Amino acid sequence: MSSLSLFDPVAMGPHSLKNRFVMNPMTRCRADVDGVPTAIMATYYGQRASAGLIVTEGTAPSPNGRGYARIPGLWNAAQVEGWKPVTAAVKAKGGTIFAQLMHTGRVSHPGNMPAGARVIAPSALQLPGQMYTDAQGMLDHPVPEAMTEADITTAIAEFVTASRNAVAAGFDGVELHAANGYLLEQFLSPVTNQRTDGWGGSTANRIRFVVEVAKAVVAAIGADKVGIRISPYGRAGGMAPYAELDDTYMQLMAALAGLGLVYVHMVDHAAMGNPAIPAEFRQALRKAWPRTLIVGGSFDLASAQQAVNAGEADLTGFGRSFISNPDLVERLQKGLPLAAPNGDTFYTPGPAGYTDYAVAAA
Numbered sequence: 422m423s424s425l426s427l428f429d430p431v432a433m434g435p436h437s438l439k440n441r442f443v444m445n446p447m448t449r450c451r452a453d454v455d456g457v458p459t460a461i462m463a464t465y466y467g468q469r470a471s472a473g474l475i476v477t478e479g480t481a482p483s484p485n486g487r488g489y490a491r492i493p494g495l496w497n498a499a500q501v502e503g504w505k506p507v508t509a510a511v512k513a514k515g516g517t518i519f520a521q522l523m524h525t526g527r528v529s530h531p532g533n534m535p536a537g538a539r540v541i542a543p544s545a546l547q548l549p550g551q552m553y554t555d556a557q558g559m560l561d562h563p564v565p566e567a568m569t570e571a572d573i574t575t576a577i578a579e580f581v582t583a584s585r586n587a588v589a590a591g592f593d594g595v596e597l598h599a600a601n602g603y604l605l606e607q608f609l610s611p612v613t614n615q616r617t618d619g620w621g622g623s624t625a626n627r628i629r630f631v632v633e634v635a636k637a638v639v640a641a642i643g644a645d646k647v648g649i650r651i652s653p654y655g656r657a658g659g660m661a662p663y664a665e666l667d668d669t670y671m672q673l674m675a676a677l678a679g680l681g682l683v684y685v686h687m688v689d690h691a692a693m694g695n696p697a698i699p700a701e702f703r704q705a706l707r708k709a710w711p712r713t714l715i716v717g718g719s720f721d722l723a724s725a726q727q728a729v730n731a732g733e734a735d736l737t738g739f740g741r742s743f744i745s746n747p748d749l750v751e752r753l754q755k756g757l758p759l760a761a762p763n764g765d766t767f768y769t770p771g772p773a774g775y776t777d778y779a780v781a782a783a
């Protein structure tokens with residue numbers, strides 16, 4: 422076992438990171454009603470720029486992809502302008518920031534979407550349960566429309582436009598959100614993808630949408646600017662285990678490795694009530710992925726350092742602890758106590774529970 426300090430600089434492809442700490446993507450619902458980032462978002466991300474890599478909150482690539490209230494978008498010029506102060510605030514402190522592109526698919530409600538947007542998914546299978554809307558509170562998820570061939574072509578093009586917009590807004594790259602039960606994972610899993618055309622059925626067909634999105638985005642902005650997040654064995658968004666799961670991810674890794682993506686970000690939500698990712702799967706994924714591997718979920722300093730020492734991860738993702746500790750990296754380095762996050766303000770508008778967490782006293 423080698424010993425690599427998490428606090429030392431490290432390269433991720435051509436990106437020079439200050440350290441091996443990744444701020445996990447976290448939806449915080451502080452954009453405006455049109456999906457334009459607000460000024461407090463620049464403050465928030467700037468405060469956390471000592472992370473080696475920041476991955477933003479899930480950001481909609483298109484109106485159809487905007488399932489939640491007040492999440493930001495990257496499909497129009499106003500949104501690009503709104504993101505510029507965010508990336509500038511992070512860059513001013515020498516940070517690196519990728520935008521997470523999250524198309525919510527069926528995890529959505531028209532009450533959160535721009536007029537004319539549609540709730541779409543690989544198959545017309547309703548997600549059980551309800552979703553919060555600002556206007557009417559909790560409402561049932563609708564039955565999504567099964568995507569037509571034209572819808573699929575459009576959705577791929579929307580990811581491309583959003584990726585170009587991300588670069589124009591000053592991001593170092595984009596993370597394709599293929600985790601947590603959103604549109605990309607809805608295509609991967611036979612639980613949500615029951616298509617009988619070329620986009621469903623066999624493993625090769627189920628991974629095809631993700632691969633085509635990745636291919637198109639790589640062609641548009643370059644492989645060094647494209648990462649992907651996956652959550653194998655996760656249960657978010659109505660996901661469930663299936664027999665071909667391991668094979669699906671191994672085939673996906675092979676295809677993405679060939680495209681040259683700069684990183685894979687695997688999230689293990691065992692501590693959030695999901696089954697743990699089996700050790701054999703982790704090892705197989707590590708072998709199958711030739712470039713930077715980020716692992717995230719419920720780390721503390723010791724377990725993150727252990728994961729890197731054991732060669733299980735190159736970079737380690739921290740989520741909730743970054744919400745309540747803007748100076749998380751410094752606190753961990755100095756052994757200072759961590760503040761606990763307040764879940765009541767995770768998704769509420771305004772600065773409370775967002776930009777008002779203090780840095781540790783010197």
Ligand SMILES: Cc1cc2nc3c(=O)[nH]c(=O)nc-3n(C[C@H](O)[C@H](O)[C@H](O)COP(=O)(O)O)c2cc1C
Pocket residue numbers: 445446447448449477478479521523598600601650688690692717718719720738739740741742767
């Ligand atoms: C408030 C909140 C919002 C989240 N939003 C997203 C998101 O937009 N995209 C995503 O991939 N994961 C999201 N997650 C999952 C986190 O990225 C992370 O995987 C999870 O918090 C586990 O890491 P932790 O134990 O260090 O908090 C969210 C988690 C929280 C707590």
